[in-house]
Amino acid sequence: xxxxxxxxxxxxxxxxxxVSRVLNNRGYISDKTRKKVEDAVxxxxxxxxxxxxxxxxxxxxxxxxxxxxxxxxxxxxxxxxIEKISSNLGFKVILCNSLGxxxxxxxxxxxxxxxxxxxxxxxxxxxxxxxYDNPRLPIVAIDHYLSPTIPVVGSDNYQGGxxxxxxxxxxxxxxxxxINGPGxxxxxxxxxxxxxxxxxxxxxxxxxxxxxxxEETAKTIRKIFRDHPxxxxxxxxxxxxxxxxxxxADELNISIxxxxxxxxxxxTDTVLSLLPHLTTIQQPIEEIANTAVLILNKLINxxxxxxxxxxxxxxxxxxxxxx
Amino acid sequence: xxxxxxxxxxxxxxxxxxVSRVLNNRGYISDKTRKKVEDAVxxxxxxxxxxxxxxxxxxxxxxxxxxxxxxxxxxxxxxxxIEKISSNLGFKVILCNSLGxxxxxxxxxxxxxxxxxxxxxxxxxxxxxxxYDNPRLPIVAIDHYLSPTIPVVGSDNYQGGxxxxxxxxxxxxxxxxxINGPGxxxxxxxxxxxxxxxxxxxxxxxxxxxxxxxEETAKTIRKIFRDHPxxxxxxxxxxxxxxxxxxxADELNISIxxxxxxxxxxxTDTVLSLLPHLTTIQQPIEEIANTAVLILNKLINxxxxxxxxxxxxxxxxxxxxxx
DNA sequence: TTCCATATGTCAACCGCTTGATATATTTTC
DNA sequence: GAAAATATATCAAGCGGTTGACATATGGAA
Numbered sequence: 001x002x003x004x005x006x007x008x009x010x011x012x013x014x015x016x017x018x019v020s021r022v023l024n025n026r027g028y029i030s031d032k033t034r035k036k037v038e039d040a041v042x043x044x045x046x047x048x049x050x051x052x053x054x055x056x057x058x059x060x061x062x063x064x065x066x067x068x069x070x071x072x073x074x075x076x077x078x079x080x081x082i083e084k085i086s087s088n089l090g091f092k093v094i095l096c097n098s099l100g101x102x103x104x105x106x107x108x109x110x111x112x113x114x115x116x117x118x119x120x121x122x123x124x125x126x127x128x129x130x131x132y133d134n135p136r137l138p139i140v141a142i143d144h145y146l147s148p149t150i151p152v153v154g155s156d157n158y159q160g161g162x163x164x165x166x167x168x169x170x171x172x173x174x175x176x177x178x179i180n181g182p183g184x185x186x187x188x189x190x191x192x193x194x195x196x197x198x199x200x201x202x203x204x205x206x207x208x209x210x211x212x213x214x215e216e217t218a219k220t221i222r223k224i225f226r227d228h229p230x231x232x233x234x235x236x237x238x239x240x241x242x243x244x245x246x247x248x249a250d251e252l253n254i255s256i257x258x259x260x261x262x263x264x265x266x267x268t269d270t271v272l273s274l275l276p277h278l279t280t281i282q283q284p285i286e287e288i289a290n291t292a293v294l295i296l297n298k299l300i301n302x303x304x305x306x307x308x309x310x311x312x313x314x315x316x317x318x319x320x321x322x323x
Numbered sequence: 324x325x326x327x328x329x330x331x332x333x334x335x336x337x338x339x340x341x342v343s344r345v346l347n348n349r350g351y352i353s354d355k356t357r358k359k360v361e362d363a364v365x366x367x368x369x370x371x372x373x374x375x376x377x378x379x380x381x382x383x384x385x386x387x388x389x390x391x392x393x394x395x396x397x398x399x400x401x402x403x404x405i406e407k408i409s410s411n412l413g414f415k416v417i418l419c420n421s422l423g424x425x426x427x428x429x430x431x432x433x434x435x436x437x438x439x440x441x442x443x444x445x446x447x448x449x450x451x452x453x454x455y456d457n458p459r460l461p462i463v464a465i466d467h468y469l470s471p472t473i474p475v476v477g478s479d480n481y482q483g484g485x486x487x488x489x490x491x492x493x494x495x496x497x498x499x500x501x502i503n504g505p506g507x508x509x510x511x512x513x514x515x516x517x518x519x520x521x522x523x524x525x526x527x528x529x530x531x532x533x534x535x536x537x538e539e540t541a542k543t544i545r546k547i548f549r550d551h552p553x554x555x556x557x558x559x560x561x562x563x564x565x566x567x568x569x570x571x572a573d574e575l576n577i578s579i580x581x582x583x584x585x586x587x588x589x590x591t592d593t594v595l596s597l598l599p600h601l602t603t604i605q606q607p608i609e610e611i612a613n614t615a616v617l618i619l620n621k622l623i624n625x626x627x628x629x630x631x632x633x634x635x636x637x638x639x640x641x642x643x644x645x646x
Numbered sequence: 647t648t649c650c651a652t653a654t655g656t657c658a659a660c661c662g663c664t665t666g667a668t669a670t671a672t673t674t675t676c
Numbered sequence: 677g678a679a680a681a682t683a684t685a686t687c688a689a690g691c692g693g694t695t696g697a698c699a700t701a702t703g704g705a706a
Contacts (some may be wrong), residue, residue: 002459004662015686020664027665028683050437051383052662055374056691065418071394071403073593080394083418095388097407111415114373132366134552136325214596227395243597270396273537275567297345311578327692338656343694350695351653375692379661 007280010251012040023048045172054116063091063296064112064120068100073268074238074285075123078089078142081289082121089297091118098124104112105129113137120294122146125187138299140292144187151299153292153311160281160315161195163233167279169199171261171323173233177247179206180237187309192237192265204228208241221248224237232260239271239280246278246322262323272318279323282316324369335363346371347516374397377439386414386619387443389433390453391423396591397561398446401465402613406445412620413439419449428452436460442619445469448510457538461532461622463615467510476615477506477633478512483604483638484518487558487586490602492522494584494646496556500529502545502568503560511633515560515588527551540564544571555583562587562594562603569601595641605639 005023009016014033021027022037040046054060063086067075083093094112098105106123109131112120119138130148132139132146139146143154151175167177178196181189198205204222221244224231236242241265254260264271267282291311327347334337337356344350345360361370386409388396406416417435428447432454434440435443455462455469466477467497482556489500497615501519504512520526528542528543544567547554559565565587577583587594590605612633621628 002662008661016663017665017687021685024664028685035683045453047433047436049439051374051378052691053664054691055372055662055693056664056690057377062376062417069403070406071592073396073399076399078395078683079392079418080392082418083393083420087419092417092438094385095402096410097403097406110370113370114616114636115415116372116374125375131367153473168674214592240593240596246600247596269394269537270563270593271597273563273570274594276570314703324691328694339693340657340695341655344655347694350655353654356654372692375661376694377661377695378663378692381661 003046005046005222005248008037008040008044008046011044012036018188049216052179054320058116060116061091062094062115062117064094064096064108064115064117065123066096066098066112066120067123069097069295070095071097072240073270074266074283076148077268077270077285078123078289081286082293084263085290085293089293091293091297097278098126099128099271100124102129106131107320117299121292121296138268138296140296140299141317142200142288142292149307151295151309151311153189153288155193155283155288155313155315157188157315157321160283161192161235161264162190162199163315163317164265164281165196165199167317167319168233168235168261168263169322170267172232173261175228176200176233176235177228177231178203178235178237179208179210179220179241180205191239192235195296196235214244217244218248221245222252224254225249225254234260234262236262237265237267239266239268239278242278242280242322243271243275246275249282256322257321263323267316267318279320280318282318284313287313325367328369328531331360331363331367331369332626334367335359343519346546366409381439383439383441385417385438385440387417387431387438387440388446389419389421389428389431389443390446391433392420392446393418394420395563396593397589397606400591400593400608401446401612404609405616408616409614412616414616414620421449423447423449425449429454431440441623444615444619461619464618465510465611465615472630474618474630474632474634475511476611476618476636478611478636478638480511480514480517480638483588483606484515484520484558486638486640487515487588487604488519488522490640490642491556491558491584491586492644494556494580496552496584498551499523499556499558500551500554501526501558501560502531502543502564503528504545510625512560515558519558524626530639537567539564540567541571544568545575548572548575548577557583557585558588559585562589562591562598562601563600565603565645566594566598569598580644580646586646590639590641600644602643603641605641607636607638610636 005016005019009019017035021029022034070079076147086093096108105126106129109129113131121140123142125144139150141150141152180193208217232285235247242262245262249260251254264278264280269278326340328342330341333627342360345352345357350415393399393402419431428449429452432452436454444463446465448467462473464473464475531540557568559568565585568585572579572583587601587603590603
């Protein structure tokens with residue numbers, strides 16, 4: 001059997017209440033009693049049962065994190081910081097990979113609620129998940145509009161799109177093509193596209209229906225080169241896609257940056273250390289994480305906070321040699 | 324207040340026990356009663372409290388995952404699969420980034436135990452963490468020896484080192500240098516080095532003390548080129564380090580693969596899609612994850628299992644154009 | 647009709663910890 | 677030296693479920 005508080009109490013020769021008091025620093029406890037209890041805890045190698053404690057306190061210190069897939073530099077960096085910051089606030093993070101699938105996300109959301117998480121951070125993108133509708137459940141969304149009562153945190157996607165396209169134009173590109181995710185998603189990410197389409201004369205946007213599948217992406221990119229041999233600038237809406245562009249270009253002997261300039265998006269540490277040549281729009285990932293966790297924390301501790309907020313953080317152009 | 328089982332019982336006009344029976348499919352329940360209960364659950368939007376359930380059942384379905392940092396392609400891919408497989412078995416994963424720091428790992432381990440996780444998967448590397456010594460706690464280590472009673476899962480590091488070095492020799496390298504992590508860690512990873520040092524005539528191994536810090540890595544690599552201008556082959560013990568080698572080589576105008584051949588290690592999807600040129604030793608990450616989770620699951624369900632096991636999975640040389 | 651198997655429900659204790667209410671011991675105050 | 681104030685510890689209920697033991701209802705079979 002596991003050692004429990006009662007065992008500690010017996011060994012220390014005090015009541016369970018007293019042990020609890022010592023453990024939680026509540027009420028008056030004499031030094032002698034405290035010492036006895038601490039010794040007993042030590043001797044029995046006692047670990048308090050946080051499940052029991054959570055049940056009583058109605059607070060678990062768990063937060064759920066739903067990402068499409070952690071196996072992607074952007075989400076892994078984001079998750080890293082979210083976990084780090086949460087952990088400093090005393091929260092534990094439950095990791096969920098939704099793969100962007102509705103059913104998966106739904107079942108994860110349900111699971112999180114059943115497990116009484118104190119709050120949820122969602123970086124996935126499915127609307128219509130009833131579990132999110134509970135106004136008592138603190139939720140923060142990253143880069144996705146879930147509902148009017150759910151705060152959104154993200155970077156300035158319009159500005160990012162603007163910087164990327166402006167830079168390509170400044171570098172002399174005449175025909176710039178944009179590659180983006182599925183257009184039917186209502187995410188702030190669409191603002192990258194919006195900026196592009198507003199600036200460029202004859203915008204051409206290719207959509208990737210199957211994110212996180214590089215073979216598909218490569219096919220789409222080959223198609224771009226076939227359809228538009230005169231393309232001289234590509235603004236990809238993420239770095240992995242940009243990298244695939246570079247690889248396909250290499251395969252087709254298209255010289256970078258002479259024949260073609262490429263700008264990516266995200267600017268994670270991982271990508272920048274693997275591909276230091278890549279020009280990209282860098283998102284302030286740590287700051288996004290920080291903002292999201294802080295808002296969630298406020299929501300958890302105080303329901304009366306303004307919920308209809310959108311935090312827009314600044315992005316940055318990182319110039320390298322693909323442009 | 325949150326809706327609880329009692330509320331459902333009241334609305335359905337039955338006892339709490341009956342509701343519990345319906346929810347858990349235990350005992351005899353008439354269709355009529357079942358329907359009444361289900362309707363009440365629906366109407367009240369009831370979510371069972373898994374914390375309360377866990378307290379009683381002494382089983383939380385949580386597993387802890389301790390990695391140095393999820394912000395790294397290898398660990399993020401590994402974590403992805405671990406979460407995926409665990410989730411299929413009904414487990415939820417608590418993510419912990421130890422950064423390889425003793426104190427952090429210790430406090431995470433303690434936290435996990437207090438939260439009554441059913442088991443822990445450790446990919447970090449600190450020994451001497453008392454929390455792991457509890458023989459009643461199911462633990463599986465990935466690529467690190469923690470204690471004789473903790474099963475280890477990993478790939479064949481010796482074979483990996485052998486394949487990498489052999490390949491470099493086959494490609495005509497005369498002076499091969501190896502870059503590895505800190506040598507004082509007792510990990511199976513050291514077998515990569517062992518293979519290298521056994522095959523090569525005058526082995527030269529550089530150690531990276533500060534993993535996950537690319538600036539340091541770049542400095543070390545520059546030093547290698549300074550110390551050994553005649554180096555014509557590098558076997559790096561991970562892909563990120565290999566990528567930094569490529570970048571430094573580029574910076575110094577060393578032509579790859581003509582002047583220098585580089586072999587990395589890990590072969591994650593992310594790295595291979597960003598750097599399809601990189602020759603590397605590919606670890607069977609999904610299989611590692613799968614094996615680890617299955618062993619952990621067995622340990623959780625049956626303590627009498629053989630604990631002193633080491634699972635060694637096969638690696639594969641992925642030949643590309645850096646060699 | 648009586649008896650027993652089957653079907654359907656309820657009661658109450660328990661999981662391990664917390665805490666308001668309460669009791670007892672010790673010290674301070676006048 | 678008694679009352680008041682302070683320090684220390686205990687009792688018992690409760691957090692939200694689960695479940696073994698027990699009660700009642702229903703329907704044949706004898």
